[in-house]
Structure formats: C-alpha cells, structure tokens
Amino acid sequence: MNSVARPPGPLVLVVEDEPGIADILIAYLQRDGLRTRLETDGLAALQVAREIRPDMVLLDIHLPGMDGMDVLKNLRADGDTPVIMVTALADDVDKLLALRMGADDYVVKPYSPPEVVARVRAVLRRTAAAPKAAPAGVIRAGRLEIDLESHIARSFSGDGERFEALPLTLTEFRLLACLAAQPRRCFSRSHLIETCLPESDAMDRVIDSHLSKLRRKLHNAGNGELIETVRGIGYRLWPGE
Structure with missing residues (x-):
C-alpha cells in the first residue's frame, strides 16, 4: 500500500533568548506536530518573520536587539500573523497593552509547556476558521x-x-x-x-x-x-x- 505524505504542520517562530526555556518549549511544540524556528534577538526575529511568514509567533518581551512590544507593533503593521506573548511580566498593564497592540494571547512565566501548546492550537484553530486569501500580489x-x-x-x-x-x-x-x-x-x-x-x-x-x-x-x-x-x-x- 502506498503511503500518503502528510502535509507539513504549522510553522511557529519562537522568539526567546533564554536557551533552557526555548529548548523545552520547542520540544513540546514539535512533539505536538508543529514545526519551529528559534530566534533569540528581537530585530532578527522581525526580519525572519517577514521572510518565512510563520503561522504563529511566540514572542518574549525582554529581548536583545528590539523589545518584544516593538516587534509586535511591527508585525501588526505588516499583517495579521497570530502572536502569543510569552513573558515574565505579569502586570495587568503590560498584558492589556500587548492585547491592545494586537497580541492574540498572553502567557506569563513560569508556565506549563503543555498549556502553551494548547493555547497555540486554540489560536491556530481560530485563525483557520476564518481563512484569508493570499495578500494582493x-x-x-x-x-x-x-x-x-x-x-x-x-x-x-x-x-x-x-x-x-x-x-x-x-x-x-x-x-x-x-x-x-x-x-x-x-x-x-x-x-x-x-x-x-x-x-x-x-x-x-x-x-x-x-x-x-x-x-x-x-x-x-x-x-x-x-x-x-x-x-x-x-x-x-x-x-x-
């Protein structure tokens, strides 16, 4: 019997400068069938996002190169790629600011990696429920x-x-x-x-x-x-x- 090739899973861009946290998060995402790309610098992450057009961005706030909030602002200026903020900042003001700037969700460290994966899947389901045409051109x-x-x-x-x-x-x-x-x-x-x-x-x-x-x-x-x-x-x- 001929096997049917499975289409590649959604691509998640993980923007995290703490290696230990990034490794665990990526392992859980990949275990759930998601493809991943890791960037540790905010400015580099923005450039990569524009190049590879990921299906989802998991974005820390305190980053070298460019602050996560500025990365989010630029991503929203570029389009509507889903973004989940993953950060140690638990203040409600920071959370509200990120959501008002267009973040789709906000997860506070320390977190449960399976919970983050579940939130990623939930946001991907919401965005898939309203499919968008390819950008003009x-x-x-x-x-x-x-x-x-x-x-x-x-x-x-x-x-x-x-x-x-x-x-x-x-x-x-x-x-x-x-x-x-x-x-x-x-x-x-x-x-x-x-x-x-x-x-x-x-x-x-x-x-x-x-x-x-x-x-x-x-x-x-x-x-x-x-x-x-x-x-x-x-x-x-x-x-x-």
Whole structure:
C-alpha cells in the first residue's frame, strides 16, 4: 500500500533568548506536530518573520536587539500573523497593552509547556476558521510563494522548516508566476513567449532552455519535478503537497 505524505504542520517562530526555556518549549511544540524556528534577538526575529511568514509567533518581551512590544507593533503593521506573548511580566498593564497592540494571547512565566501548546492550537484553530486569501500580489501554489511586487519567489526548504528564496532570473520568475497562477493548466510555448518575453523575438527552443533552468532550480530547492512537459503543446505546473 502506498503511503500518503502528510502535509507539513504549522510553522511557529519562537522568539526567546533564554536557551533552557526555548529548548523545552520547542520540544513540546514539535512533539505536538508543529514545526519551529528559534530566534533569540528581537530585530532578527522581525526580519525572519517577514521572510518565512510563520503561522504563529511566540514572542518574549525582554529581548536583545528590539523589545518584544516593538516587534509586535511591527508585525501588526505588516499583517495579521497570530502572536502569543510569552513573558515574565505579569502586570495587568503590560498584558492589556500587548492585547491592545494586537497580541492574540498572553502567557506569563513560569508556565506549563503543555498549556502553551494548547493555547497555540486554540489560536491556530481560530485563525483557520476564518481563512484569508493570499495578500494582493502574492501567488501561492503548493510549497511555492511568489511575491509579484518584490519579485521574490520562495519555496519551502527540503526539510520543510523554512522558506528559502529561489535564485531566479527575471524571465524565470515571470515563467514561474505565469504557470503558478493557474496550476495544472497547460500553457503553449507561444503563450509563454508572449506573456513572459513580450519584448523578445524568442523561439520555442529559448523557452525550453529557460524552463529547463527553472526546473533545475526548483529541484535543487527540494521541490521535485513540478513543471511537466505536455508533448506537442507546452508546459504546466503541478503544485506539490
């Protein structure tokens, strides 16, 4: 019997500068089927969050680089990624401030790691109950994410732990965006030339060359064979799980 690959679990960005606490928390999260990424510096965590777009952020307040409250403020300016504050600050004023700034929950140290995991799952269920479309200008197909405004294409890395930017040329980016915008649709070579190389007099074999390089880069990023050749017609993209 063929086994069915399970989709990767939600990705949780843990922002905690105390190694002992971080190790225990990550162990419990991973045991519950969640993927994790650890950052110990507030500013670095904000940059990473913008790059990998986690499903959840567990955020301490007292951090080097940038205070957790400032990280929360910037995250809310960027979007609506769920954030749970995990901190030793038990004052109601701090809690109310964090919640007013947009935190989804607030957990005070010392805490029970299973309780934190339960709160993470509860917030993820709430956000999943009201699914949101991809941001304007962003195409998502399987493990691919293509940002049309920044001209950056990302893919889940081979270990499924993070997003990695794909080193694409402008033509390769245009081809990937065109194919990913309508997964499973077969595009003729002439359509791809008109859409992705409008200023060029490229022939079919030029498109074949660009797609060959694009395939290799997708494969090297752990995506397998996403682009399929349809004999006598053109190409289509089959998004991965």
